[in-house]
Structure formats: structure tokens, C-alpha cells
Amino acid sequence: xxxxxxxxxxxxxxxxxxxxxxxxxxxxxxxxxxxxxxxxxxxxxxxxxxxxxxxxxxxxxxxxxxxxxxxxxxxxxxxxxxxxxxxxxxxxxxxxxxxxxxxxxxxxxxxxxxxxxxxxxxxxxxxxxxxxxxxxxxxxxxxxxxxxxxxxxxxxxxxxxxxxxxxxxxxxxxxxxxxxxxxxxxxxxxxxxxxxxxxxxxxxxxxxxxxxxxxxxxxxxxxxxxxxxxxxxxxxxxxxxxxxxxxxxxxxxxxxxxxxxxxxxxxxxxxxxxxxxxxxxxxxxxxxxxxxxxxxxxxxxxxxxxxxxxxxxxxxxxxxxxxxxxxxxxxxxxxxxxxxxxxxxxxxxxxxxxxxxxxxxxxxxxxxxxxxxxxxxxxxxxxxxxxxxxxxxxxxxxxxxxxxxxxxxxxxxxxxxxxxxxxxxxxxxxxxxxxxxxxxx
Amino acid sequence: xxxxxxxxxxxxxxxxxxxxxxxxxxxxxxxxxxxxxxxxxxxxxxxxxxxxxxxxxxxxxxxxxxxxxxxxxxxxxxxxxxxxxxxxxxxxxxxxxxxxxxxxxxxxxxxxxxxxxxxxxxxxxxxxxxxxxxxxxxxxxxxxxxxxxxxxxxxxxxxxxxxxxxxxxxxxxxxxxxxxxxxxxxxxxxxxxxxxxxxxxxxxxxxxxxxxxxxxxxxxxxxxxxxxxxxxxxxxxxxxxxxxxxxxxxxxxxxxxxxxxxxxxxxxxxxxxxxxxxxxxxxxxxxxxxxxxxxxxxxxxxxxxxxxxxxxxxxxxxxxxxxxxxxxxxxxxxxxxxxxxxxxxxxxxxxxxxxxxxxxxxxxxxxxxxxxxxxxxxxxxxxxxxxxxxxxxxxxxxxxxxxxxxxxxxxxxxxxxxxxxxxxxxxxxxxxxxxxxxxxx
Numbered sequence: 083x084x085x086x087x088x089x090x091x092x093x094x095x096x097x098x099x100x101x102x103x104x105x106x107x108x109x110x111x112x113x114x115x116x117x118x119x120x121x122x123x124x125x126x127x128x129x130x131x132x133x134x135x136x137x138x139x140x141x142x143x144x145x146x147x148x149x150x151x152x153x154x155x156x157x158x159x160x161x162x163x164x165x166x167x168x169x170x171x172x173x174x175x176x177x178x179x180x181x182x183x184x185x186x187x188x189x190x191x192x193x194x195x196x197x198x199x200x201x202x203x204x205x206x207x208x209x210x211x212x213x214x215x216x217x218x219x220x221x222x223x224x225x226x227x228x229x230x231x232x233x234x235x236x237x238x239x240x241x242x243x244x245x246x247x248x249x250x251x252x253x254x255x256x257x258x259x260x261x262x263x264x265x266x267x268x269x270x271x272x273x274x275x276x277x278x279x280x281x282x283x284x285x286x287x288x289x290x291x292x293x294x295x296x297x298x299x300x301x302x303x304x305x306x307x308x309x310x311x312x313x314x315x316x317x318x319x320x321x322x323x324x325x326x327x328x329x330x331x332x333x334x335x336x337x338x339x340x341x342x343x344x345x346x347x348x349x350x351x352x353x354x355x356x357x358x359x360x361x362x363x364x365x366x367x368x369x370x371x372x373x374x375x376x377x378x379x380x381x382x383x384x385x386x387x388x389x390x391x392x393x394x395x396x397x398x399x400x401x402x403x404x405x406x407x408x409x410x411x412x413x414x415x416x417x418x419x420x421x422x423x424x425x426x427x428x429x430x431x432x433x434x435x436x437x438x439x440x441x442x443x444x445x446x447x448x449x450x451x452x453x454x455x456x457x458x459x460x461x462x463x464x465x466x467x468x469x470x471x472x473x474x475x476x477x478x479x480x481x482x483x484x485x486x487x488x489x490x491x492x493x494x495x496x497x498x499x500x501x502x503x504x505x506x507x508x509x510x511x512x513x514x515x516x517x518x519x520x521x522x523x
Numbered sequence: 524x525x526x527x528x529x530x531x532x533x534x535x536x537x538x539x540x541x542x543x544x545x546x547x548x549x550x551x552x553x554x555x556x557x558x559x560x561x562x563x564x565x566x567x568x569x570x571x572x573x574x575x576x577x578x579x580x581x582x583x584x585x586x587x588x589x590x591x592x593x594x595x596x597x598x599x600x601x602x603x604x605x606x607x608x609x610x611x612x613x614x615x616x617x618x619x620x621x622x623x624x625x626x627x628x629x630x631x632x633x634x635x636x637x638x639x640x641x642x643x644x645x646x647x648x649x650x651x652x653x654x655x656x657x658x659x660x661x662x663x664x665x666x667x668x669x670x671x672x673x674x675x676x677x678x679x680x681x682x683x684x685x686x687x688x689x690x691x692x693x694x695x696x697x698x699x700x701x702x703x704x705x706x707x708x709x710x711x712x713x714x715x716x717x718x719x720x721x722x723x724x725x726x727x728x729x730x731x732x733x734x735x736x737x738x739x740x741x742x743x744x745x746x747x748x749x750x751x752x753x754x755x756x757x758x759x760x761x762x763x764x765x766x767x768x769x770x771x772x773x774x775x776x777x778x779x780x781x782x783x784x785x786x787x788x789x790x791x792x793x794x795x796x797x798x799x800x801x802x803x804x805x806x807x808x809x810x811x812x813x814x815x816x817x818x819x820x821x822x823x824x825x826x827x828x829x830x831x832x833x834x835x836x837x838x839x840x841x842x843x844x845x846x847x848x849x850x851x852x853x854x855x856x857x858x859x860x861x862x863x864x865x866x867x868x869x870x871x872x873x874x875x876x877x878x879x880x881x882x883x884x885x886x887x888x889x890x891x892x893x894x895x896x897x898x899x900x901x902x903x904x905x906x907x908x909x910x911x912x913x914x915x916x917x918x919x920x921x922x923x924x925x926x927x928x929x930x931x932x933x934x935x936x937x938x939x940x941x942x943x944x945x946x947x948x949x950x951x952x953x954x955x956x957x958x959x960x961x962x963x964x
Binding site: 118119120133135136137138139141143145146149150155156157158159175177210221222225226228229266268269270271272498499500 | 559560561574576577578579580582584586587590591596597598599600616618651662663666667669670707709710711712713939940941
């Protein structure tokens, strides 16, 4: 029998993929399991949702990425159960996969804070399907407005609400403003797309709450220049077909809108429950799995949890659920497994903060790199450079660059397709409901 | 009141779009109605189905294409009825649109020869949704084979049947062979994608029956070289979850296969029924609308039918349902409308045959241009040139060229995504059923 150490990785997002790649020449046998056959470059998902890029341009087939890595196999499937005692994972078809080390990197899903019925009218932005659903909703809204004769209804179709002003919400709002004011400017005859109103709602006192205050202020000013209406200290109390009910510092209000997008909260993927039940994993109040300093579970040193799913503190503060943390944890755990095979160990994981970047629009972004705060063109160029460098496959990288070149020169968005059989968006909603991602970041 | 002559065009495929564009500076008011917001470059749809291109790369938003044409508006909607007497078209939402001239270019849909239940297991290739459904089925088949331990079942997953060996069937078979033998060659650990068997079934005695015999023979030889199995004189008698039942010259057979693709027949779009009922349009035996020599209806000189939907003979033979015929008819009808406004008329429509082209694989194609028959690299280069030139939008054209450059250099297909919530393909089937295209080519 083959006695090579078997590493099983759940999830081909940033954490899982980087762990797999860091095990390239290790004396181990790696299996990467994902529900999807591709790695998704999630930071650019909002560009699919706004018609700038096609899904294929921000996704790389996992098999392609790992094809030259002979010790690694990719498996398409979903993990449904775990037998931690016997080191066995159970798949959806009943098949089991054995492991010596298990790396769980299944990420997070949208959280509607207990109001899962809001999802129907306010899709989130976690998957390719949701991104094309949002694209559909945005583009269809302008089409419906063009056909509508009642000015009140027309106004509702031209009102867009984005809930949550973290980086995703800000990026969506900026791109949506560019669609309305530039891309579609000459495309309609009965409406003026520039009349679109875009509300960006945030519960905390400022947009980009995880950023330094000066950058929040700069981002707010840039959004207002793009004619986005940011509203802070605002809580959503209901979302239905006709719009959003909100509680503001000044009282309760209703925004009549036909397009609402959810960018407000995430919750751990459902596999966290399996880890709790089967491997005694402790959870924090948001449901994340609390791990040791080396990303392993307290009761199971051979099980690691990384990325959005893991709760880990550094210098007394929890690490944020962003791609760089997941990537570094993936690499750290891979290194730790190698060390353990040699009988050694590693000091606890430490995240090296390379900074934060959020893009607002054409030539406009905010960036924090250590103590350096940037905004405007320079921040945007940094954003451009960083994102191109990280896009996994070379051909994708070049294509995205060219698409962006066209977009920024011409304002034209090439991937402006309303797909799906029902232009009313009803199908999109039903697809959405079955989407709760488990093994996918 | 504005008394400008109103031209209403149904369908933004090749016929409708070319008609609209040819009316650019005419003293008319043009409305282009389509269920979709984009023009689809259908001849390249098989490349989406085989993961070489993304949907956005072969589709151009109609509003973008026509944005500078000030006399033209685009309307998203579906025509459900016609009041030919009062020159009014009824839309799905009850709204009516009046016209002075009506151009119907709603194209064709898949025909399963009375067996519409086959559609569930054998999607056709008429829309973006069907193309991504086929992409899903093809890629998922290799994934399922990789997971399967039973050799018989593995073989079924690796067996692909394409029904119909016209240009679409041949192009799909060639691309599928390249996926199995080149693109995926190093991607799996338990299976050899090269073991895939690809059957191309044709009822008539030879593949590409509309092409000259020598080119059919060349195409057949090229396909066999790519390890495709073409079978002629074969009729499908049933399609179910497990495969295809066929009647061959040698008796009845069954091909156990999990992936079946339909490229066998088309029928006119449902709007032909409306034209028959409401405008007395005669139909031929295949259901196409029989038009006058100038593409108008016998009882309604102000209604024109062009493209796949129209039956028109030239030199005693019906014109084929291909893009160049639709484009030329669109331009002809536009010119005729201009002439009529000046009190003149035009001689009957004549199709200028520029030739036929079908691509088989990398550097392999067949072409007929007048009496010139070409095959191999030269035909392929011709195909490449013609298709790039015709792609509507400049940015798409460049992107496709780059994608192809990568594809032909590296065999890598960038858009290899299995999307949709259910990897078993069940959702895809349900989407399919609601897809019956009406106002879309």
C-alpha cells in the first residue's frame, strides 16, 4: 500500500488553491475538492455584475491551474459529513475520501441576518450565478424603464439600492454610476439613464468602515461626485418587490426601487456545522470556527481551517475575511504540514498586512498600505497593477487588461447580456435560492 | 402629429440587424424589437458550447450597435399578436406598437421532429443558455467519469453523441475531439480524456449534405483523423437518460451515452403562426412563411419576412437558412422601403452566394466559394478571416482573435466553467424547456 501522507483540501478559493500550490513538490498526495470546477477571482466579481468582464475572464479551471502538479488531483464534489476519528470525509454521493491532513477552506456565504426571504429581491455577490443575476437585474431595469409610460414606475425602475458600503458595495455603486452616466448615456430614446438614482446604505457611521477615516471621507466624496447617494447609520428593516424599508437616524423611510443588491454581511459556509458536530470545533458569535494559532482545531491537530471560515486573532484583533489572509494561511498550513512530516513544527501564523484597496470608479480608488494612505489616480493604478498580477492564468490576465483598456477608453462594457429565459428576473431568483455555497468561496 | 414612415423590425439577428443598419439615414423611424438585449453571432455559438469563448465575446448589445443611429430605437419585448389590418403589433405586456412597414426576422428554433421530450436529454444550440448548458454537460461528463469507479459507467460518461452532421454538428464534433485529446489531456488522474468516443450521427448518406461531395469526403476524413466516428444513414428513434436508440442500415442499435447534443433540425419561430392566422401568410410543408419575390406577404405588401423564417426560391431551389441570406434580405428590404417612399420599386430579391464554410478543427476546414473547393489550412484561414471581419463590434473582434491565438497555441480553453447550481445538469434541462425562442434568432 501507498503510505504517502494524504492532504485533502476542501474548497478551491484563495485559501485552498494557495495551500495546494504550496504543496507542489512536497512528498504528499494532494486532493483538492470543490463543488465547482473553477477558481473564482472573487475581488473582480462586481465587474461581471456590471457587465465589464465575462465570467470566463475571472475564473480559471482548477484542473488547468494544477495540471502540471503531478502530486495533486482535483475532485468535483460536495462534502456532506466528516468522520474525524477515522480521518474520512463523506461526499454527497456517499463516497468517502481518506486523509492524513485536512484543510478546510470553504469560505463564507451571504448572511441576511435571519431574513433569508430578502434574498429573493436582493441577491448578494458571492458566485458567478449571482453576478450574472445582478447584471440581468441592472440591465433589465433600464429596459423596463424605457418601456414604461408611468413616470412614477419609471422612476422606481431607475432607482437602485445597494445595501452595505464595504468594499463590494462601494465598488458596485461606483460601477453602476458609470453605467448610468456614461456607458448607457446614448442608448435609450424614452429615458435618460443619467436620471438613475443610486443609494448606498450603510449601518455604521461611515462607508468603508474597515478603512481609516480619511479614506472613508475621500471615498464618500468620490461617490458623491459620481452622483451616488451614500447614506450612513441606516438599517434595512424590510425588502420586498417594491423596494426597501429603512430605519434612519431621522425616522423610518421607504425607498421605492426595483433593483436591490445585498452587500451587507457574510456568514460561515455550512461546513462549519459539520466541523462543530463531528470534530468539536468551537465557534465564535458570528459562527466562524475558532482555531489555534497554527490554524488547526483544538481537538484535531490534523484538521486546519483557513480563510473566511476561520476565526483567528492577531494582536488582540480578529483577522479580516479577505483574500490575502486566506492566501497566506494556505501557504502557512502547507509549510506546517511539510515541517511536521520532518518531525518539526512552526511558530503560530502571522498575517503580513500588505494593505487594503477599494476602487470607486475610473481612475479613482482608495488605498492603505501600512501607514501610507492614497486616493485618486495613484491608488487606482496601484489597484490595477495588484489585480492584474494576481489573476491566476496568463491568458486571462491579458484579456482582462484589454477589456479594461476598452472600457476605460470607450466606457463601453462588452459583456452587457441579459441572459436567462425570463426577462422579469423571476427565474434568476429561483436559481438564487438553491445556491447556498458550501464548498465554494 | 409626426407622419414619418414607421418601420418595425422583429428580431435582432442577422436579418433584423442588417435591415435596421441599412435604414440608417433613411427618412423613417425604426423600432427594433427583440426578446434579448443583444445580437448573437450564432455561427460561433459552438465555441461557447466548447469553452473556447465566453458568451459576452460573441454577443453585442443591440443598443450599443445602434447607439449612433438616431432614427432607431431598440425595444426589449416579445410580440404575441398582430392586427395586420390596423398595422399594429401586440406585445406580451399588452402594449401595442404601430407600423407602416413590418419586417419579421424572428428566425428558427430547434425541431425535434415531434419528439419534444428529447430536448431534456439532448439540448440544441440556438441560444446562449443552450450553449452554456452544453458546455456544462460536456465538462461535467469528464468530471463524473473521473469520480466513477465502475468501468461501464465511466465509459458511458466518456461517450458523446451529436445528432446531425450539418455545419453545426461537424463543428461541435471537431471541437469536442480537441477538448478530449488536447485540452484536457493532462487534467485528470483516474481517466484518460483521450478515451472519449464521439459519435456524429447523420440521417442522409453523407456528412455536410448541403456541401459538394468532395468536401463532404474531405471533412469526413478530417473528422476520422480527429478520432470522431461519423455514421451516416442513421436515424434516431429515441433519446433518454441512458443514451440514444438508432435505426441503422444494419438494424437497430443503442449507444449508451450520458451526453447527447441535438444539431439535427430547425423549425420556424412561433411567430409564423401569428402571421398565418392574422395576415393570411401561406406556409410551406416545413412551416416556413412563403413570401413574394420581394420578401413581402402576398396579402400584405407592407409586411416582409426575411431570414430563416421565410421560404423563397431562387432558380427553382429554396434558399438555405444561413446568415448571409438573412443579411442580404435585410439590406434588400431596407432598400425597397426607401424606394417605395420615393414612389419606386425594386426587382425581386436575388441572393449572391458568397460560398459556404465549415470548420472542423485547428487548421482544418472545408470551403466552397463559387466553383472553388478548398480544404485544410487554406480553408481554415479563410474561415478565420471571414468570421473576424463579420463580428459586429470592434472590441469583441480583437478579444476573440486573442482568445483564438491562445487556444491555437496552447490548446487551452479559457471559458471552461461549469456553472448553474446543480452539477447533475437537472437545472439546465428545466431552463431549456422554457426557452422556446420566438423573437430571437
